[in-house]
Amino acid sequence: xxxxxxxxxxxxxxxxxxxxxxxxxxxxxxxxxxxxxxxxxxxxxxxxxxxxxxxxxxxxxxxxxxxxxxxxxxxxxxxxxxxxxxxxxxxxxxxxxxxxxxxxxxxxxxxxxxxxxxxxxxxxxxxxxxxxxxxxxxxxxxxxxxxxxxxxxxxxxxxxxxxxxxxxxxxxxxxxxxxxxxxxxxxxxxxx
Amino acid sequence: xxxxxxxxxxxxxxxxxxxxxxxxxxxxxxxxxxxxxxxxxxxxxxxxxxxxxxxxxxxxxxxxxxxxxxxxxxxxxxxxxxxxxxxxxxxxxxxxxxxxxxxxxxxxxxxxxxxxxxxxxxxxxxxxxxxxxxxxxxxxxxxxxxxxxxxxxxxxxxxxxxxxxxxxxxxxxxxxxxxxxxxxxxxxxxxxxxxxxxxxxxxxxxxxxxxxxxxxxxxxxxxxxxxxxxxxxxxxxxxxxxxxxxxxxxxxxxxxxxxxxxxxxxxxxxxxxxxxxxxxxxxxxxxxxxxxxxxxxxxxxxxxxxxxxxxxxxxxxxxxxxxxxxxxxxxxxxxxxxxxxxxxxxxxxxxxxxxxxxxxxxxxxxxxxxxxxxxxxxxxxxxxxxxxxxxxxxxxxxxxxxxxxxxxxxxxxxxxxxxxxxxxxxxxxxxxxxxxxxxxxxxxxxxxxxxxxxxxxxxxxxxxxxxxxxxxxxxxxxxxxxxxxxxxxxxxxxxxxxxxxxxxxxxxxxxxxxxxxxxxxxxxxxxxxxxxxxxxxxx
Numbered sequence: 001x002x003x004x005x006x007x008x009x010x011x012x013x014x015x016x017x018x019x020x021x022x023x024x025x026x027x028x029x030x031x032x033x034x035x036x037x038x039x040x041x042x043x044x045x046x047x048x049x050x051x052x053x054x055x056x057x058x059x060x061x062x063x064x065x066x067x068x069x070x071x072x073x074x075x076x077x078x079x080x081x082x083x084x085x086x087x088x089x090x091x092x093x094x095x096x097x098x099x100x101x102x103x104x105x106x107x108x109x110x111x112x113x114x115x116x117x118x119x120x121x122x123x124x125x126x127x128x129x130x131x132x133x134x135x136x137x138x139x140x141x142x143x144x145x146x147x148x149x150x151x152x153x154x155x156x157x158x159x160x161x162x163x164x165x166x167x168x169x170x171x172x173x174x175x176x177x178x179x180x181x182x183x184x185x186x187x188x189x190x191x192x
Numbered sequence: 193x194x195x196x197x198x199x200x201x202x203x204x205x206x207x208x209x210x211x212x213x214x215x216x217x218x219x220x221x222x223x224x225x226x227x228x229x230x231x232x233x234x235x236x237x238x239x240x241x242x243x244x245x246x247x248x249x250x251x252x253x254x255x256x257x258x259x260x261x262x263x264x265x266x267x268x269x270x271x272x273x274x275x276x277x278x279x280x281x282x283x284x285x286x287x288x289x290x291x292x293x294x295x296x297x298x299x300x301x302x303x304x305x306x307x308x309x310x311x312x313x314x315x316x317x318x319x320x321x322x323x324x325x326x327x328x329x330x331x332x333x334x335x336x337x338x339x340x341x342x343x344x345x346x347x348x349x350x351x352x353x354x355x356x357x358x359x360x361x362x363x364x365x366x367x368x369x370x371x372x373x374x375x376x377x378x379x380x381x382x383x384x385x386x387x388x389x390x391x392x393x394x395x396x397x398x399x400x401x402x403x404x405x406x407x408x409x410x411x412x413x414x415x416x417x418x419x420x421x422x423x424x425x426x427x428x429x430x431x432x433x434x435x436x437x438x439x440x441x442x443x444x445x446x447x448x449x450x451x452x453x454x455x456x457x458x459x460x461x462x463x464x465x466x467x468x469x470x471x472x473x474x475x476x477x478x479x480x481x482x483x484x485x486x487x488x489x490x491x492x493x494x495x496x497x498x499x500x501x502x503x504x505x506x507x508x509x510x511x512x513x514x515x516x517x518x519x520x521x522x523x524x525x526x527x528x529x530x531x532x533x534x535x536x537x538x539x540x541x542x543x544x545x546x547x548x549x550x551x552x553x554x555x556x557x558x559x560x561x562x563x564x565x566x567x568x569x570x571x572x573x574x575x576x577x578x579x580x581x582x583x584x585x586x587x588x589x590x591x592x593x594x595x596x597x598x599x600x601x602x603x604x605x606x607x608x609x610x611x612x613x614x615x616x617x618x619x620x621x622x623x624x625x626x627x628x629x630x631x632x633x634x635x636x637x638x639x640x641x642x643x644x645x646x647x648x649x650x651x652x653x654x655x656x657x658x659x660x661x662x663x664x665x666x667x668x669x670x671x672x673x674x675x676x677x678x679x680x681x682x683x684x685x686x687x688x689x690x691x692x693x694x695x696x697x698x699x700x701x702x703x704x705x706x707x708x709x710x711x712x713x714x715x716x717x718x719x720x721x722x723x724x725x726x727x728x729x730x731x
Contacts, residue, residue: 011549023196027367033196036364038307039221039659044582046549061444062364062437065523067535078544085540102550104589107543115543 001031002055003154004064006083009075010100011048014142017167018073019052021146025155025163026054036062045102047079054154073149075142076100077112077124084119092121094149094190096141098128123148123190134185136178143179147186157187197368199361202332203271203299204229205370206339211377213266213294214244216254218629219658220273221308222362223301227271228661241377247655249664250600250629251276255283255298262296262352263389265381267343274302275309275599277318279630284352288322289391289399291350293383295343302358304489304520308657310580310599312518314489316435319354319465320496323403325410326354326465327419328436332366334463338419345417349409358488360520361437411466419464422471428478430457435493438486441526454484454530467493472500484529485509488521548588556716557583559688560650561591563696564621567704568593574617575610579603579631581623582656594621601630608634608643616644617704624651628665632676638709639677646703647711650688652718660721673711682710689716 005022007015019035026033036051051064066085072093074080080095087093093116099109116122127144131137134144143164150160164183168176197205204226207215217227231245244261248254251272258268270280277284277300284298300315319326327342329335335357342353387395414420425431430453434442439461446455458475462468475483483505485494494509501507508514514529515521527534551558560583568574578584578594579602587594596606603620604627611618622631627649638645651669655661665672673683684703686696696714703710717725 010547023365027196032367034364034366035196036360037198039225039363044549044552044585045547047547059366060440060447061523062360062366062440063522065444065527065535067537068523079547081541082544084538087538089536089538091538103545103547105545107545111543115541119538 001154002057003053003071004069005052005054005071005073006064006069006086007050007052007073008079008083009048010079010102011045013075013100014139015048015050015075018142018146019050021160021163021167022052022054022153022155024167025160028163029155029159031056032059034059034062047082049083071149071152073145075127075145077109077116078107081112081115090121092123092152093119094123094145094152096127096145097124098126125186125189127186130185130189131182134181136182136185140179140182143182144186147183148190150187151190193370193372194367195370196365197332197336198225198363198365199332199335199357200225200301200363201229202336202368203339203355203357204233205368206336207269207297207343208233208243209371209373209375210295210340210343211267211375212243212269213241213377214258214261215269215271216248216258217271218248218251218254218276219655219661220276220301221658222303222359223271223273223276223299224658224661225362226299240374247662247664251280252283255280255287258296259283259287259290262292262294263383264294266294266378268294269297269299271299272301273309274300274313274315275311276300277315279600281318284318285322286391287352288324288403289396290389291399292346292352293381294378295346296352297339297342297346297355298352299355299357301362302356302489304358307359312489314492315354315356316465316489316492319356320492322354323407324351324354325349325413326356328356328463328465329361330437330439330461330463332364332368335361336368336370338463341417341419345413349406349413351406351410356436358437358520407466411469414464414466415468415470417464420468420471421461422474423459424478425456425458427453427456428458428475429481430454431460431475431480431482432457432484432486433460433462433493433497435462435487438488438521441521441523442486444523445527445530445532450532452530452532462493467496467500469500472497476501476505480505482506482508484514486515486521486526486529549585550588551582551585552719554719555582556652556688556714556719557586557650559690559693560648560696560714561586561593563688563693563700564619564648565591565593567697567700568617568619570701571617571704574619575607575615576619576621577603577606577610579620579622579626581626583621583623583650586621600626601634604631604634604645604647605637607645607647608638608641611644612641618645619704620645620647622647622649623656624649624653624665624669625655625663627669628663628672632672635673635678635709635711636676642708644707645709646700647709649711649713651713651715653715654718654721656718656720660718660724669713678709678711682706682708683713684710685713685715687716688714
């Protein structure tokens with residue numbers, strides 16, 4: 001088992017929470033893990049990414065090579081496209097369809113979405129709307145996205161849910177259930 | 193115990209478990225999390241001895257305080273980003289001459305590719321410059337283990353030890369096994385020979401001779417410690433020397449199924465300097481004809497190695513173009529260096545535009561810049577000298593407010609130099625934490641020559657860029673300015689909010705038109721720390 005995942009988004013959107021849950025589930029499975037994060041200046045509304053690698057064998061590099069990623073999980077559609085050259089030929093993009101526009105030259109969103117749809121393997125979801133439908137707060141949109149990525153992660157659905165429960169346990173039962181609901185909603189909306 | 197730790201967290205835990213008594217640091221990416229983790233440990237600590245962990249005003253005060261703690265026989269850690277080494281260089285260089293009593297480890301976190309920095313200087317030069325042992329772990333477990341070894345080696349060889357990491361080491365997570373034992377700190381003890389710490393020329397000459405003589409011991413340790421490992425390859429005519437995390441990228445690409453001649457090369461993995469001459473000689477006597485040097489940062493070893501190996505061995509690396517001359521390494525650059533094809537991939541998407549970082553919505557720096565820009569436009573040729581912090585982003589869209597930004601504190605003194613040259617208005621923009629870090633002495637220079645400058649301190653009550661650490665002068669900036677001799681009526685305080693725009697502009701105009709040194713403090717709490725404080729208050 002070997003998965004190379006690029007998590008993408010805009011500083012402050014919460015990509016690291018997705019990484020935390022995947023990491024929790026991976027470690028419980030006895031898998032090796034390396035996760036390179038971005039801290040510092042780019043967190044101020046700039047583009048951010050994290051390289052997450054999980055494997056049944058020891059991992060050497062903290063960074064994923066071009067053409068080496070199996071999956072891009074992105075909280076923002078243009079940010080998903082930023083890392084396309086890292087994706088392998090059979091790789092998947094799982095992304096939010098909601099643009100985060102904080103630059104004046106942000107491209108036409110319809111064109112951005114068309115580019116994503118032109119890729120062979122993609123899941124494009126309005127994660128904020130799905131979170132709302134599931135009765136979860138807007139901050140749980142990242143958990144919807146995580147749910148949508150479960151089929152491509154190589155870790156069982158039930159084990160991911162158990163990971164969500166452990167990560168949010170100290171925040172109380174209500175927070176746990178809302179996040180689980182968000183993950184489940186993303187999972188059932190995923191096409192695969 | 194096993195934990196998923198950032199490299200920075202592994203270093204913090206390693207230092208704690210080594211019996212650390214004090215950490216001294218000024219925040220700076222990518223080093224900040226080390227001190228923060230020791231602070232978190234200290235906040236929760238129920239048993240054992242306390243660890244001093246309050247932020248220092250700058251890297252020089254940090255380095256000197258750590259040397260003082262070492263003088264008293266206790267273990268001290270100093271942490272900083274690479275450019276912090278420049279700030280503490282006087283204390284650092286001379287700590288090599290004094291030597292240490294308690295273990296003293298200096299941690300420099302370099303930022304190749306300048307993710308959050310203004311240059312990519314390589315701190316290994318400082319290790320070589322000061323002639324002290326330097327560690328460079330290749331993974332998170334080594335970062336934990338080697339921090340403990342660094343304290344032990346420091347005490348054994350009576351020398352500070354420099355530990356160098358880079359961004360990907362500092363900010364990448366992996367599982368680390370740590371000790372379960374409660375750490376024990378050194379008891380207080382005085383140095384055996386106090387003359388070691390009195391650097392009068394007569395004593396310093398003797399100390400320096402000892403340091404020079406100790407180089408053989410430092411090399412011997414690098415050869416025997418096990419931290420540098422040589423493995424003879426099936427084809428020892430080819431050899432690869434890796435430094436720190438360069439090893440991981442090399443192994444990543446060599447472990448693939450592709451046929452490649454470098455797979456049979458001898459490999460010398462370096463994590464401790466000075467270079468292990470005996471291991472290098474072994475590599476040479478095994479028949480090395482071509483040597484690839486893989487190092488993160490500047491070509492330090494690639495240059496040094498030529499003084500050790502015969503000149504007929506071909507050395508390739510960053511200087512020859514085998515690896516990129518600038519920026520951090522990655523598996524892609526290693527793949528190219530060993531002559532492997534890149535992996536097949538999808539085309540990069542050309543619709544994507546860059547998304548630079550920006551000041552937060554609602555940030556006080558924004559209102560400060562809005563007012564400053566309007567006033568500046570009223571003058572024919574204003575010059576605004578910026579400094580290091582979130583507000584450096586004022587150089588970008590939409591403000592384009594700054595005409596220079598160089599290093600910590602330079603806004604004040606460059607504005608002074610420009611005013612000395614005849615520039616008016618000459619304005620410095622500096623944050624509160626940067627002001628106390630390195631702006632105060634420059635302000636004294638301004639006062640002493642009655643320089644015609646306005647120093648605009650954008651005071652958000654925190655060290656914002658690195659995530660909201662305590663700022664050394666909070667609540668006392670006016671007193672500091674008075675104390676330095678700025679006239680009371682020319683220390684003005686405004687609140688940067690849109691509703692105060694007219695008042696702020698008027699204050700700026702008055703102080704620009706005053707022929708002398710003025711300080712305008714624009715004070716409003718950082719929007720990020722404010723959110724955090726409101727959340728805490730709710731609980």
